[in-house]
Amino acid sequence: MARRADRLAELAASLPSAEILAADLADDSGVAAVADRIRATQDLELLVNNAGFGTKGRFWEAEGQETMHRLHVLATVSLTRAALAAMVPRRRGAVINVASVAAFTMGVGNVSYCSTKAWMAVFSEGLAAELASIGSPVRVQALCPGYTYTEFHDVMGADRSTVPARFWLDAEFVVRESLDALERGTLFVIPGAIYRWTARVLRLLPSGLRRRLAIANGRRMKRA
Numbered sequence: 109m110a111r112r113a114d115r116l117a118e119l120a121a122s123l124p125s126a127e128i129l130a131a132d133l134a135d136d137s138g139v140a141a142v143a144d145r146i147r148a149t150q151d152l153e154l155l156v157n158n159a160g161f162g163t164k165g166r167f168w169e170a171e172g173q174e175t176m177h178r179l180h181v182l183a184t185v186s187l188t189r190a191a192l193a194a195m196v197p198r199r200r201g202a203v204i205n206v207a208s209v210a211a212f213t214m215g216v217g218n219v220s221y222c223s224t225k226a227w228m229a230v231f232s233e234g235l236a237a238e239l240a241s242i243g244s245p246v247r248v249q250a251l252c253p254g255y256t257y258t259e260f261h262d263v264m265g266a267d268r269s270t271v272p273a274r275f276w277l278d279a280e281f282v283v284r285e286s287l288d289a290l291e292r293g294t295l296f297v298i299p300g301a302i303y304r305w306t307a308r309v310l311r312l313l314p315s316g317l318r319r320r321l322a323i324a325n326g327r328r329m330k331r332a
């Protein structure tokens with residue numbers, strides 16, 4: 109599912125079997141339509157909460173802050189509840205929440221993105237613990253990729269050339285890492301050694317130091 113029906117139809121035509129659903133997940137009626145479709149699928153094996161976007165600029169200046177929270181947070185809540193309502197009693201199924209390595213940062217110029225992705229990571233961790241506490245085999249994964257070649261940066265209007273080539277991941281690699289890790293039941297999946305180390309270091313930093321680094325980064329942004 110996505111908003112652009114023509115792109116979905118094109119993709120579906122290249123697959124042996126697929127059903128498409130065009131809906132806007134930042135809109136209540138769109139979320140309700142997808143949640144209804146999920147509830148009608150009793151044997152759903154996997155829900156991937158993937159739809160997302162980024163913005164450029166400070167929180168009070170950049171457009172799309174509310175839409176981002178509706179898409180990354182509220183849609184994820186509704187669709188995950190719809191899926192788990194059948195998966196938990198059936199004792200089968202999985203949910204992948206596509207967060208980001210940004211979940212571990214405090215991005216000046218990226219406040220809503222980092223905080224909604226941090227929410228997705230903490231939400232996934234809490235859900236996984238809740239499921240484990242009742243002995244459920246249903247799995248939850250927080251996928252936390254770094255810079256990945258997709259249309260994300262085009263939609264956002266960001267210049268990819270400002271990020272060195274060694275930081276870029278291939279989308280197929282990210283998906284493979286995620287699905288392999290789902291088999292193993294890994295909760296936090298961070299594709300690529302460079303990002304695994306970045307996340308590890310960021311999680312170890314005292315919050316005061318993380319704040320100072322974020323402020324220094326914001327000052328650099330102001331000068332630029």
Ligand SMILES: NC(=O)c1ccc[n+]([C@@H]2O[C@H](COP(=O)([O-])OP(=O)(O)OC[C@H]3O[C@@H](n4cnc5c(N)ncnc54)[C@H](OP(=O)(O)O)[C@@H]3O)[C@@H](O)[C@H]2O)c1
Nearest residue numbers: 110111112132133134158159160208253255256258259260
């Ligand atoms: N690319 C990266 O560097 C990167 C890094 C870390 C995490 N991520 C995360 O990965 C996820 C996938 O992004 P991507 O990189 O694949 O970007 P993308 O190529 O721009 O894909 C975004 C997808 O979400 C759909 N979408 C966007 N807004 C929607 C809405 N309101 N309702 C329904 N569908 C919507 C888009 O389709 P329509 O426009 O047709 O609706 C598109 O299929 C996002 O959650 C993103 O935050 C990306």
